[in-house]
Amino acid sequence: MRFDRRISRRSFLAAAGATSAVLALTACGGSSSSVAASSASGTASSAAGTAQGGTLNIMLETEVQSLDPQVATDGTSFEVIADYTDGLMQMDADGAAVPAIAETYDISEDGKTYTFHLRDAKWSNGEAVTAADFVFGWQRAVDPATASEYSYMLSDIGQVVNAAEIIAGEKPVTDLGITAVDDKTLKVELNVPVSYFLSLMYFPTFYPMNQKFFESCGDTYGTSADTVLSNGAFVLTSYEPAATAFELVKNADYYDADRIALDGLNYQVIKDSQQALMSLSLIHI
Secondary structure (H helix, E strand, C coil): CCCCCCCCHHHHHHHHHHHHHHHHCCCCCHHHEEEEEECCCCCEECCCCCCCCCEEEEEECCCCCCCCCCCCCCHHHHHHHHHHCCCCEEECCCCCEEECCEEEEEECCCCCEEEEEECCCECCCCCECCHHHHHHHHHHHHCCCCCCCCHHHCCCCCCECCHHHHHCCCCCHHHCCEEEEECCEEEEEECCCCCCHHHHCCCHHHCCCCHHHHHHHHHHCCCCHHHCCCCCCEEEEECCCCCCEEEEEECCCCCCHHHCCCCEEEEEECCCHHHHHHHHHHHHC
């Protein structure tokens, strides 16, 4: 099957904006969602506003298609995945790439080698987030068996060494230009300098994946709250495939938890515009 190799602007903005928006406590996801934040006192904020405490109620136009970061292709899925997952970098309020799981990083003089130094961060099962999680996630993304539609983000766009050859089935995934030097040090090698490489790191295809947990889930990965892990600001507490309503709560073990003022996120899929308006009215009552 052929697919358009141009990055969907909506998908990229949803993926990039979701993490920064969560940290800023504002609505995210572009045109795919409408938002009303309700606190314990019953106050509400506009989509452009902020909320201190309470729960953010988010209305989506479409269901989540996949909670697998290496498989997801739509803006709604990216938005939700980014609510509970951090990559190496995230976008700040000014649109710049700033550290997330990568506390610091170094770039070689020729611009072709990135070394990321990871902060102390945990998955929601208590295990540490390690460099090996990024290696496994990226290898999955280029593995022909995964059939990731966004695998070209690592090859054509990211120019990661051997990504194109692996996608073509010419080399094994272990030849990908990403190495776990140790648990806290990740080295990435590129074919050529890529000026925007750090900005790619908040696209979900580049997110980490805990290999042991993923393999223990088998084909059920991403089908329930119990079959995904969080290392981000929120933890998924309820979900099923094609769900029209699901919830996330604040991750108390998040490395930056003090900056997250919201207690949780409530999603509801409402495809009918009239019904959406009625729901907004009820939230404000």
